[in-house]
Structures are given as structure tokens and as C-alpha cells.
Amino acid sequence: MVSTRLFGPLSILSSTLLILTTINPIAVAADATTTTTTTTKPTKLVNDVCNRTSNYTFCVSTLYMDPRTPTTDDYGLAFITFGMTYLNATGTQDIIAKFLKTTKESQKLQLLETCRRDYDKAVSALEMAYGDLNSETFFELADLAGNASAAAKDCQNAFKDARDRPLTARNRGLKDLCEICVVVSKLFTGGF
Ligand SMILES: *[C@@H]1O[C@H](CO)[C@@H](O)[C@H](O)[C@H]1NC(C)=O
Ligand SMILES: *[C@@H]1O[C@H](CO)[C@@H](O)[C@H](O)[C@H]1NC(C)=O
Ligand SMILES: *[C@@H]1O[C@H](CO)[C@@H](O)[C@H](O)[C@H]1NC(C)=O
Ligand SMILES: *[C@@H]1O[C@H](CO)[C@@H](O)[C@H](O)[C@H]1NC(C)=O
Numbered sequence: 001m002v003s004t005r006l007f008g009p010l011s012i013l014s015s016t017l018l019i020l021t022t023i024n025p026i027a028v029a030a031d032a033t034t035t036t037t038t039t040t041k042p043t044k045l046v047n048d049v050c051n052r053t054s055n056y057t058f059c060v061s062t063l064y065m066d067p068r069t070p071t072t073d074d075y076g077l078a079f080i081t082f083g084m085t086y087l088n089a090t091g092t093q094d095i096i097a098k099f100l101k102t103t104k105e106s107q108k109l110q111l112l113e114t115c116r117r118d119y120d121k122a123v124s125a126l127e128m129a130y131g132d133l134n135s136e137t138f139f140e141l142a143d144l145a146g147n148a149s150a151a152a153k154d155c156q157n158a159f160k161d162a163r164d165r166p167l168t169a170r171n172r173g174l175k176d177l178c179e180i181c182v183v184v185s186k187l188f189t190g191g192f
Contacts, residue, residue: 043070045077052183052192059180074187078133078141081184085177086126089148092170093119099166108162115155115167122151122174129181138188145181148174 042050042060046069050059063069066080096116103109125147132141152174159165186192 045072045074048192049077049180049183049187052186053179055176058176062177062180074184075133075136078184078187079130081177081181082126082129082133082141082145085145085148085174085181086123086130088170088177089119089122089126089174092167092174093123095170096167108164111158111162114158118151118155118158122148125151138185141185142182142189145178145185148181149178152178 042064046060046063050056050063053059062084063077063080066084068076068080072080093116096112096119100109100112100116103112125144129141129144132138132144152171155167156165156171159167183192
């Protein structure tokens with residue numbers, strides 16, 4: 001089952017992050033310092049991947065947020081990248097759910113409903129990608145990352161005439177992460 005494989009590693013990842021952030025702020029600060037230093041010298045793999053994205057700096061610093069990145073291979077980097085992207089999308093799902101509870105204005109509610117559906121699609125696509133990775137099936141990874149990115153774009157589009165666009169940063173975040181996922185996918189399918 002995809003979901004068992006998926007939520008095992010991911011929930012370990014999220015609780016590790018939570019523990020690090022809540023219990024040990026000093027370690028996190030030290031990590032952050034190390035990260036800044038390390039990002040000036042990314043591994044060849046990270047350099048090659050990030051050099052194919054539109055924002056090299058963003059790509060390197062994002063990948064180095066995961067402590068496994070400096071020692072990982074292609075396959076590990078795919079788990080790191082898709083895992084992060086999945087967590088980013090589910091984080092936004094939670095925010096949308098909160099907004100839906102607190103918003104009264106009916107027009108804004110409609111737009112948020114659109115985004116809720118978009119993010120449901122994005123999360124399913126990323127879950128499918130994670131399942132594919134577990135079974136070493138690579139051919140549709142790039143399309144699935146593209147589907148998640150398209151969902152972020154659709155959500156952003158829904159708000160284009162609205163006064164207030166509460167999900168702009170989140171949508172951009174998912175789109176940027178998906179771009180890294182697409183490049184990483186090509187490590188396995190050629191075209192790299
Ligand atoms: C990035 O890619 C370009 C061509 O796509 C290449 O000329 C350049 O050397 C690469 N830079 C690094 C740091 O790998
Ligand atoms: C690239 O990413 C960095 C770090 O996230 C950000 O500060 C910068 O504005 C981005 N550049 C572009 C052109 O988006
Ligand atoms: C996902 O992307 C592929 C290729 O771009 C496309 O054919 C497919 O319709 C998309 N699926 C969904 C659910 O959007
Ligand atoms: C997702 O990405 C956005 C933009 O980079 C960032 O602000 C946000 O903190 C990320 N969320 C999660 C849950 O990782």
C-alpha cells in the first residue's frame with residue numbers, strides 16, 4: 001500500500017523536524033549556520049540539479065535544509081525533494097482549511113474552495129510520486145510534479161482579480177519546489 005509506505009517515513013520526518021524546532025533551538029541555529037556555509041560548496045549532484053533550475057540559490061538552500069543532502073545519491077535526493085514538496089503542499093492544505101473556517105465572505109470562500117480542490121490534487125499527485133519512488137518507477141515522476149505545480153498555478157489564478165491574495169507565497173513555494181522535482185525526475189529518465 002502506497003499510504004503506509006508514504007506516511008511512515010514522512011511522519012518520522014515531520015516529527016523529527018518538530019522536535020528539533022521545539023526542543024532544541026540552539027541545535028537548529030547551529031544547523032542553520034552550517035547550512036549557510038555548506039551551501040557555498042554544494043555536491044556535484046546538487047550543483048548539477050540546481051544549475052538546471054531557474055533559481056540556483058533557492059534550489060541549493062532548499063535542498064540543504066535536509067541534513068541527508070550532502071551525502072545522498074540520486075535516489076536519496078529524489079526522496080528528499082519529493083518528500084519536502086509533499087510536506088509543503090500538505091502544510092498549505094492545512095492553511096486553506098483554516099482560512100475556510102474563518103472566512104465569511106462568500107466570494108472569497110468560493111476561491112478558497114477552488115484552492116482546496118487544487119491542493120487535494122497536488123497532494124494526490126505527490127503521494128503517487130512517492131509511491132512510484134518506493135517501487136522504483138520513474139517514468140511519470142516529472143508529470144506528477146508538473147500536475148502539482150499546475151494545481152498551485154490554478155489556485156493562484158483563481159485569485160487574480162481578488163483584492164487580497166492570501167496564498168501567493170505558498171503557491172510560489174510549491175511551484176518552485178515542483179520545478180526542482182521535475183529536474184530530479186530527469187536524473188532517472190534521461191534528458192538530464
Ligand atoms: C551550469 O550550466 C551551464 C550550461 O547549461 C554550464 O555552462 C555551466 O558551467 C554550469 N555551471 C555549473 C556551476 O555547473
Ligand atoms: C531566488 O531565491 C532566493 C532565495 O530563496 C530569493 O531571495 C531570490 O529572490 C530568488 N530570485 C528570483 C529571481 O526569484
Ligand atoms: C498530469 O500531467 C499529465 C502530463 O502533463 C497530464 O496528461 C495529466 O492529464 C495530468 N493529470 C491531472 C490529474 O492533471
Ligand atoms: C512551503 O514553501 C513556502 C515558500 O517557500 C514557505 O514559505 C513555507 O514555509 C513552506 N511550507 C512548508 C510547510 O514547508
